[in-house]
Amino acid sequence: MILYLLCLSLFCIGIYGVLRKRNLVKIIIGLGIIEYSMNLFFVLLGYRLHGRAPIDAQNQDILNMVDPLPQALVLTSIVIGLGVTALVISIAIRIYEKYGTFDITKIKKLKG
Amino acid sequence: MFNAHFIPLFVIIPLLGAFLVSLLGKYLKRAFVDIFSSLICFLLLAISFFGLITLRNSGTSVLAYKIGGWIPPFGICMVFDGLSAFMLLTVNLIAFFVCIFSLNYMEKYTDKPKFFTLFFLMLTGMNGLVVTGDLFNLFVFLEIASIASYALVAFGTEAEELEASFKYAIMGSVASSFIFLGIAFLYGFTSTLNMADMSRVLSTKPSTWLVPFVSVLFLMGFGLKAALVPFHAWLPDAHSSAPASISAMLSGVLIKTLGIYAMMRIFFNIFGMTSAYSSVLMFLGALSMIVAVILALSQWDLKRLLAYHSISQIGYVVLGIGLGTPLGILGGLFHLFNHSVFKSLLFLNSGAIDYSANTRDLKEMSGLKEKMPVTANTNLIASMSIAGIPPFNGFWSKLIIIFACLQKGYVGYGLVCVVGSILTLASFMKVQKYAFLGELKEKYKNLKEVPWAMKLSMISLAAICVLGGLLLLPSLKFFLNDAVNVLLEGRNYAGIVLGAASR
Amino acid sequence: MIDNPKHGMSLIVKTITRLTIGLILIFGIYIVLHGHLSPGGGFAGGVIIALSFVHLMLAFGKDVAAAKVSADLASNLESIGALMFLGVALLGFLGGSFFLNILEKGVPFKLFSAGTILLSNMAISLKVGIGLFAIFLALVILEKSKE
Numbered sequence: 001m002i003l004y005l006l007c008l009s010l011f012c013i014g015i016y017g018v019l020r021k022r023n024l025v026k027i028i029i030g031l032g033i034i035e036y037s038m039n040l041f042f043v044l045l046g047y048r049l050h051g052r053a054p055i056d057a058q059n060q061d062i063l064n065m066v067d068p069l070p071q072a073l074v075l076t077s078i079v080i081g082l083g084v085t086a087l088v089i090s091i092a093i094r095i096y097e098k099y100g101t102f103d104i105t106k107i108k109k110l111k112g
Numbered sequence: 113m114f115n116a117h118f119i120p121l122f123v124i125i126p127l128l129g130a131f132l133v134s135l136l137g138k139y140l141k142r143a144f145v146d147i148f149s150s151l152i153c154f155l156l157l158a159i160s161f162f163g164l165i166t167l168r169n170s171g172t173s174v175l176a177y178k179i180g181g182w183i184p185p186f187g188i189c190m191v192f193d194g195l196s197a198f199m200l201l202t203v204n205l206i207a208f209f210v211c212i213f214s215l216n217y218m219e220k221y222t223d224k225p226k227f228f229t230l231f232f233l234m235l236t237g238m239n240g241l242v243v244t245g246d247l248f249n250l251f252v253f254l255e256i257a258s259i260a261s262y263a264l265v266a267f268g269t270e271a272e273e274l275e276a277s278f279k280y281a282i283m284g285s286v287a288s289s290f291i292f293l294g295i296a297f298l299y300g301f302t303s304t305l306n307m308a309d310m311s312r313v314l315s316t317k318p319s320t321w322l323v324p325f326v327s328v329l330f331l332m333g334f335g336l337k338a339a340l341v342p343f344h345a346w347l348p349d350a351h352s353s354a355p356a357s358i359s360a361m362l363s364g365v366l367i368k369t370l371g372i373y374a375m376m377r378i379f380f381n382i383f384g385m386t387s388a389y390s391s392v393l394m395f396l397g398a399l400s401m402i403v404a405v406i407l408a409l410s411q412w413d414l415k416r417l418l419a420y421h422s423i424s425q426i427g428y429v430v431l432g433i434g435l436g437t438p439l440g441i442l443g444g445l446f447h448l449f450n451h452s453v454f455k456s457l458l459f460l461n462s463g464a465i466d467y468s469a470n471t472r473d474l475k476e477m478s479g480l481k482e483k484m485p486v487t488a489n490t491n492l493i494a495s496m497s498i499a500g501i502p503p504f505n506g507f508w509s510k511l512i513i514i515f516a517c518l519q520k521g522y523v524g525y526g527l528v529c530v531v532g533s534i535l536t537l538a539s540f541m542k543v544q545k546y547a548f549l550g551e552l553k554e555k556y557k558n559l560k561e562v563p564w565a566m567k568l569s570m571i572s573l574a575a576i577c578v579l580g581g582l583l584l585l586p587s588l589k590f591f592l593n594d595a596v597n598v599l600l601e602g603r604n605y606a607g608i609v610l611g612a613a614s615r
Numbered sequence: 616m617i618d619n620p621k622h623g624m625s626l627i628v629k630t631i632t633r634l635t636i637g638l639i640l641i642f643g644i645y646i647v648l649h650g651h652l653s654p655g656g657g658f659a660g661g662v663i664i665a666l667s668f669v670h671l672m673l674a675f676g677k678d679v680a681a682a683k684v685s686a687d688l689a690s691n692l693e694s695i696g697a698l699m700f701l702g703v704a705l706l707g708f709l710g711g712s713f714f715l716n717i718l719e720k721g722v723p724f725k726l727f728s729a730g731t732i733l734l735s736n737m738a739i740s741l742k743v744g745i746g747l748f749a750i751f752l753a754l755v756i757l758e759k760s761k762e
Contacts, residue, residue, distance in 0.1 A: 011293075018286060024278070031285055038289050038296070045300045055653065058724055070299070073248055077292065079658055079743070080255045084285050086750045087259065091266055091278050093757055098271040109272050110349045127701060135694035138687075180707065 003044055010037035024092045024102045028085065035081040039074045046070040115166050119177040119190045121159055122200065122239040125152060130232035137225025146215050149228050153208040156235070160200045167197055168590065173597070176245070176613040184245075184613045185309050191245035191609055194594025199242045199373055201591075202449055203365045205576075206456050207235055209569040210364075213460050214357035216563045217467055221268055221355065230267075234260035234361070238369045245609060247295055247305050254291070254370055258284050258337075261366060265354045276349035283336060283346045291333035294326045308609040311382045315603060323383055330378055331392070338371020340430065341400040344423050351419035352472075356463025359415060363422045364456035368448055372429060381598075381605040385436050393434030398525055400427030401532040408539050412474050414462050414547070417539060418455070421498065424532060425451045431529070432513040433599075437520055441596045443512035450505045450580055454497040457573040461491045464562045464570065465547065474543065479552035483559040486567050488548045490574040495544060497577045499537035505580025622676030632674040639667040643744075650736040651729040657739025664740060665747035677755050686756070689749040696742030703734045 014037060017030025046067030054068035092102070099107050129152035137145050167175060175192040178184065211231070218224050237257025244250050262284065266277035299305060301322055302313040314323070336343035347367075351359045379389055401424050408420035429451065432444025462472065464487045471477055481488040497506040510533060517526040561567070583591060601608070623629065647660030672680035727733070 015286070018282065027282060031282060034286065034289050038292050041293070042296045042299075045296060053654075069305075075656075075658055076252060080252070080259075082747075083259055084262075084281065087262055088278065088281050088285075090754060090757065091274055091281065093754065094269060095271075095274050095278060098274065107275055110276060110353070124701065124705065128698075131694045131697045131701070135691060135698070 004041065007037050007041040007044065010040070022103055022105060024095065024104060027104070028088055028092065031088070032081070032085060035077075035084075039077055039081075042070050042077070043074050115170060116175045116177045116192070118159055118163055118166070119175065119192050119243060120179070122156070122243050123236055125156055125159075126232040126236040126239065130229045130236065133225050133232065134229040137228070142224075145225055145228060149211055149232075150208075150215070152232065153204070153211040156204045156239075157208045160197070160204045163192060164197045164201060164591070167192060167194070167594075172612060173594070174608050174612045176609055178613060184306050184610060185304055188244070188246045188249055189306065189609070189613050190243050191308075191612075192243060193598050194596075195373075195376075195598040196242050198445065198449070198591065198595040199369060200239065202452050203235075203238050203242065203369060206364045206452050207361065209573055210357045210360050210456065210460070213360075213463070213566050213569040214355075216565050217357055217463055218355070220467070227264075227267060230260050230264050231358075231361075233257075234264065234366070238365060241369055242373060245307055247298070247307055247310065250374060251288075251291060251295060254337075254374070255288060257366065257370060258288065261358075261362060264358045265350050265362075267355055267358065270353075273353040276346075276353040280346045280350040287333045287336035287343075290329050294329040294333065297322065297326050297329075307377070307382055308606040308613075311603050311606040312610075314382065315384075324388075327379070327383060327389065330375065334371050334375040334378075335396070336371075338367050338375065338430075339400075339423050339426060340371075340396045341403050341423070341427070342396075344400070344404070347423060348416050348419045351422065352413060352415040356415075356459055356466060359419075360456040360459035360463070363419065363459060364452045367422070367426065368429075368452065372426070372433070372448065376433060376599060380602055382603075384603050390434055390436050394431055394522070394525060397427045397429070397431030397434055398528045400424060400430065402427075402528060405532050405535040405539070409535065414465070414472050414474055414543065415459070417474075417543065418458050418462065421536060421539065422451075422455060424536065425455070425498070428510065428513060428529065428532070431525065432516065435516050435520060435522075437516055438596060438600060439512060439519060440516035441599050442592060443509055443516050445595050446583070446592055447506075447509035447513060449583075450497065450509050450577075453573055453576050453580065454494045454506060457490060457494040457570060457577065458498070460566070460570055460573070461487050461494065464566055467562055467566070468559050469556060474546040477547050477553075477556075478550040479548070480556065480559070481548040482552060483556065484561050486561060486570060490570045491548065492544065493574045493577050495540035497580075499540055500533045501537075503578075503581055505577055505583075508581045508584060622678065624674050628674050632670060636667045636670055639670065640664060643667065643740075647736050647740040648726065648733070651732045652724060652726075657736040658743055660736070661740035661743030662747060664744035668744075668748045669751050672751065672755070677752075681752065684745075684748065686749070686752055689745050689752060692745045693742055693749060696738055696745065700735060700738035700742065703731055703738060706731065 011034060014030050014033035017033060018027055021027055021030065046069070048064075048066050051064055051066035054065040054071070056062070095107065096102060101107070129149070133145060133148060173193060176184075177190040177192070179188045179190065181187075214227070214231075218227050221227065234257050237253045237255075237260060240253035241250055241257065244253065262277055262281040265280055266273050295305075298310065301319065302310050302317070304310055304313060332343070336346075339347045351363050354362060379385060383389075404420045404423035404427065408417050408424070411417040411420065425447070429444050429448050432440050432447060435441070435444075464484070465477065465480065466472060468484060469477060469480065493504065497504040500507045500510040510529065514526050514529050517523075517529065582588060598605070643660050643663035643666075645660075646655035646663060647657060650656035650660065668680060668684060671683065
């Protein structure tokens with residue numbers, strides 16, 4: 001139970017980063033922390049007491065494994081996070097070329 | 113089982129098209145890219161018509177397809193019912209006309225093959241989301257479509273487009289992680305990911321705090337994708353800075369499939385609609401209507417004004433669906449179809465003005481009617497549709513929504529609808545006056561009308577606007593009625609899908 | 616490999632890199648091929664294969680890496696990887712439904728058991744590996760053009 005609360009507090013730290021920081025790169029790091037905490041939470045949901053890793057080896061029986069389905073889904077989610085991070089970083093580099101600053105209070109051409 | 117084999121084609125064809133265009137577009141001539149892309153969009157439109165007719169003739173209400181032969185709780189199944197057929201036809205119709213429009217419009221930007229790669233990836237995501245029957249598969253297709261749209265908004269790489277795309281990307285990613293958190297909680301409780309199976313498990317294993325908590329998370333996540341009012345701040349920047357054909361796709365179909373379709377599927381078929389959800393959805397819909405229309409009155413940038421009106425019309429759709437009665441859902445779904453058609457037409461018109469006159473500011477243009485008659489007339493038809501003037505299609509759907517409000521006794525909400533409609537009419541009269549009527553300015557003496565491909569897509573969409581009211585005739589009304597019946601089934605969806613999949 | 620002292624890192628790093636990138640590549644291919652027997656599979660193996668090329672670029676500079684795998688070649692290989700994956704999925708139609716596993720499944724725990732999973736792992740590793748290297752190449756070219 002305490003593990004899940006720590007995961008959710010990591011999520012809150014990530015949201016604080018996205019909301020309150022002024023540098024573009026720090027916002028991207030906050031987004032990364034949010035995604036990592038989500039993946040960690042989902043993997044932790046699959047834990048069974050006294051379970052071992054879910055690998056089908058030759059001389060061990062199938063009982064007592066942790067749940068393998070969240071692990072497969074989190075693999076997909078990590079790659080999605082990689083794609084979004086790569087896209088957002090290249091947009092941030094191009095913004096630096098056009099505006100000359102990384103500060104979001106100065107990047108305000110679109111108003112209203 | 114024999115006649116369900118066309119369902120995976122909705123995902124295969126755009127994916128194949130995306131990577132073939134990326135590979136071969138550099139080496140073959142320019143005409144290859146044009147013809148190939150139009151062919152793929154036309155093929156998708158033909159298959160969605162074929163699917164609609166097959167569903168009608170098959171006698172059952174649901175066609176289910178098991179991927180890889182695995183039976184449903186263990187494998188992914190694709191479900192094709194009345195609501196999916198309705199959404200697929202809308203998406204592929206608008207995509208076909210936007211594809212024809214962008215054959216000429218995207219000449220002004222660099223690298224057309226890359227544009228069509230991203231466009232087809234977005235179409236893959238939207239088609240896959242509508243067709244799937246599995247909750248995590250829905251999340252994966254949602255992410256594919258969202259990431260492609262983040263890249264498409266920044267396609268021109270001007271300063272404003274990059275800023276708008278950055279804001280959209282960060283907010284969209286945070287919303288996706290809320291949706292992922294909701295899916296994680298649901299998996300932990302029910303230990304299955306198939307939507308039909310989950311609905312069955314949730315009705316047998318009750319819990320007091322889980323379903324309200326997860327519905328709040330989903331409301332935040334999908335509400336941001338659908339641009340309901342507390343979560344709308346990304347839409348005016350993103351839709352006004354994107355290239356015009358992408359604005360038409362984003363505002364016409366993306367916010368509807370990613371936001372509203374997913375919310376409907378989860379709230380009606382998995383959780384079951386209660387009066388608490390009803391009142392929340394109706395309140396958010398009415399709030400969107402009024403706030404967006406008031407903010408739109410002071411805009412002088414044409415595309416920003418159209419983006420605020422998108423938020424307002426989505427409020428109508430959510431109000432209609434939130435009512436929960438058969439008449440209300442009919443009005444909401446019909447308005448969803450109509451709004452796709454006339455909002456895409458409005459954005460394509462602004463793209464045509466941008467292509468010829470190179471401006472988006474209403475104060476700078478005037479008197480374009482004599483030089484660009486096709487654009488001016490289609491704009492007039494679309495403006496009358498969105499304001500709800502008979503006999504165009506917007507009038508019928510708004511009338512049904514107002515009747516549904518009064519039928520259930522909510523006189524206040526009906527009044528809010530009427531006030532929103534009047535303010536919408538005011539905005540569009542401003543657009544007509546400043547852009548098309550009046551004196552032609554000196555610098556526009558040499559304007560030419562747009563090329564024939566762009567004219568073709570605008571005229572076709574305007575024809576659908578005029579004839580759209582005919583969908584309420586008894587012989588054609590099955591198209592909407594099938595969709596409404598799927599939502600009214602509620603949790604019986606589970607039994608029907610599992611029965612269809614075991615055949 | 617050019618031993619230009621102006622580009623890239625110091626001589627010690629360059630020597631060690633020459634020895635290790637082959638080993639990293641082979642390790643990545645091992646993880647891809649044994650995806651159905653031990654943890655790993657397409658994504659993880661693809662990232663490790665990409666890392667060997669990125670290691671080359673970090674140690675020797677952008678020009679040497681771009682001479683091995685240029686931007687055009689990377690873009691083409693990526694599309695070929697995706698088309699291969701779609702081709703493997705469409706092969707299932709021969710057996711009856713989309714994505715069906717139609718090759719024979721041999722003796723369990725050997726290398727060639729589990730049918731088409733091996734082919735899809737290889738296609739995914741090609742796409743992910745080349746894609747990650749292309750992202751690095753694009754970011755570095757962006758950096759150079761800014762100066």
